[in-house]
Amino acid sequence: MTFFADLTSRQVAELSAGTRTPVLLLPLGAIEPHGPHAPIGTDPLISHGMCARAADRLAADPDVRVLVLPALPYGVTRFAAGFAGGIHIGEETLHALLVDVGAALIGQGLPRILLVNNHFEPAHLTTLRRAAETLNTEHGGRVAHLDLVRRRNAQRLTEEFRSGECHAGRYETSLVLADRPELVDEPLMRTLPRVPVTLAAASPNAGFKELGMTDAYCGSPAEATAEEGEATFGVLTDLLVEAIHELGTR
Numbered sequence: 036m037t038f039f040a041d042l043t044s045r046q047v048a049e050l051s052a053g054t055r056t057p058v059l060l061l062p063l064g065a066i067e068p069h070g071p072h073a074p075i076g077t078d079p080l081i082s083h084g085m086c087a088r089a090a091d092r093l094a095a096d097p098d099v100r101v102l103v104l105p106a107l108p109y110g111v112t113r114f115a116a117g118f119a120g121g122i123h124i125g126e127e128t129l130h131a132l133l134v135d136v137g138a139a140l141i142g143q144g145l146p147r148i149l150l151v152n153n154h155f156e157p158a159h160l161t162t163l164r165r166a167a168e169t170l171n172t173e174h175g176g177r178v179a180h181l182d183l184v185r186r187r188n189a190q191r192l193t194e195e196f197r198s199g200e201c202h203a204g205r206y207e208t209s210l211v212l213a214d215r216p217e218l219v220d221e222p223l224m225r226t227l228p229r230v231p232v233t234l235a236a237a238s239p240n241a242g243f244k245e246l247g248m249t250d251a252y253c254g255s256p257a258e259a260t261a262e263e264g265e266a267t268f269g270v271l272t273d274l275l276v277e278a279i280h281e282l283g284t285r
Contacts, residue, residue: 037087037090037091037094037101037102037103038102038103038105039059039102039103039104039105040104040105042102047143047145048143050100050102050144050145051143051144051145053100054097055096055097055098055099055100056098056099056100056147056283057099057100057102057145057147058099058100058101058102058147058148058149058279058282058283059102059103059104059140059145059147059148059149060086060089060090060101060102060103060104060148060149060151060275060279061104061106061107061133061136061148061149061150061151062079062082062083062085062086062103062104062106062107062151063078063079063082063106063107063108063110063150063151063152063153063154063163064076064077064078064079064080064081064082064106064108064110064152064153064154065078065079065108065109065110065111065112065115065121065122065123065154065156065159066078066079066108066109066110066112066120066121066122067112067114067115067118067120067121067122067123067154067251068115068118068119068120068121068203068243068251069202069203069207069208069251069252070203070208070224070227070250070251070252070256071220071223071227071250071251071252072203072208072219072220072221072223072224072227072252072256073203073207073208073211073218073219073220073224073252073256074211074215074218074219075120075121076108077153077203077207077210077211078108078110078152078153078154079106079107079108079153080210080211080214080215080218081153081207081210081211081214081271082106082151082152082153083103083106084210084213084214084268085151085153085268085271085272085275086103086151086275087103088268088271088272088275089101089272089275089276089279090102090103092272092276093276093279098280098283099279099280099283101279104136104148107132107133107136109122109124109129110123110124110129110152110154110156110159111123111124111125111126111129111156111158111159111162112154112156112159113156113158113242114156114234114237114241114242114243114246115242115243115251116242117242117243117244118243118244118251126158126161126162129159129162129163129166130162130165130166130169133150133162133163133166133170134166134169134170134174137166137170137174137176137178138170138174138176141170141174141175141176142174146175146176146177146178147177147178147282147283147285148170148176148177148178148179149178149179149180149181149275149278149279149282150163150166150167150178150179150180150181151181151275152180152181152182152183153183153207155183155184155234157239158239160182160184163180164180164182166178167179167180177282177285179278179281179282181274181275181278183271183274184235188274191270191273191274192206192267192270192271193205193206193263193267195254195255198233198235198254199233199234199235199236200229200230200231200232200233200234200253200254200255201234201253201254202234202243202248202251202252202253202254203251203252203253203254203256204229204230204252204253204254204255204256204259205254205255205256205257205258205259205263206254206267208224208256208259208264209259209260209261209262209263209264209267210264210267210268211264212259212260212261212264213261213262213263213264213265213267213268214264214268216261219259224256224257224259225257226257227250227252227256227257228257229254229255229257230247230248230250230252230253230254231253232246232247232248232253233253234246234253
């Protein structure tokens, strides 16, 4: 089985006694607008897609037993203020939720948890890093965060991702087309002009509207393809599998 929630209580209790080291993947993101063409659940959709692919790839691995936890789709998303569909939770709420979930698992003998996130608002990322640190220092966890914006990871992803013009642009829209194409309004998508806004350089107090993202996207969604999305999912899965193996040996 790939998904933690599909196990019985007895099967969960047996995980830590097995010959394979359990590694639990927690898909994260935010519910927020992704242009007029892509779903508000784009971020957790991508995280879940990465996790499912990695778990499938490692299904027969002799060393690790990979399971995907139910996603936590809500995050810090002040940038999306003023647009319909954004659901913001504060840093302390997110931190407390992650720590409670992680501590519950660690207390059952499942300390290896990998946070898999595709929402890159700076305050959200800072909170994920802090939650991992709290779980490790205060609860005895072996929790890691696959940080895609770190240079060593970002340099393996697409040019648009590295540029920072990647909110609901070619990068993210291609991933949704690869995984859930029915959720993209493709005729509308093909009409959207490039919006040259680099979120990587944005002020923490800025919002999409203040940055010039009047339709809640930047980059070039009209150039998105399912083929690019599948290729990018391949790279994302490579990164995740590497992180799983690293965590499994701790």
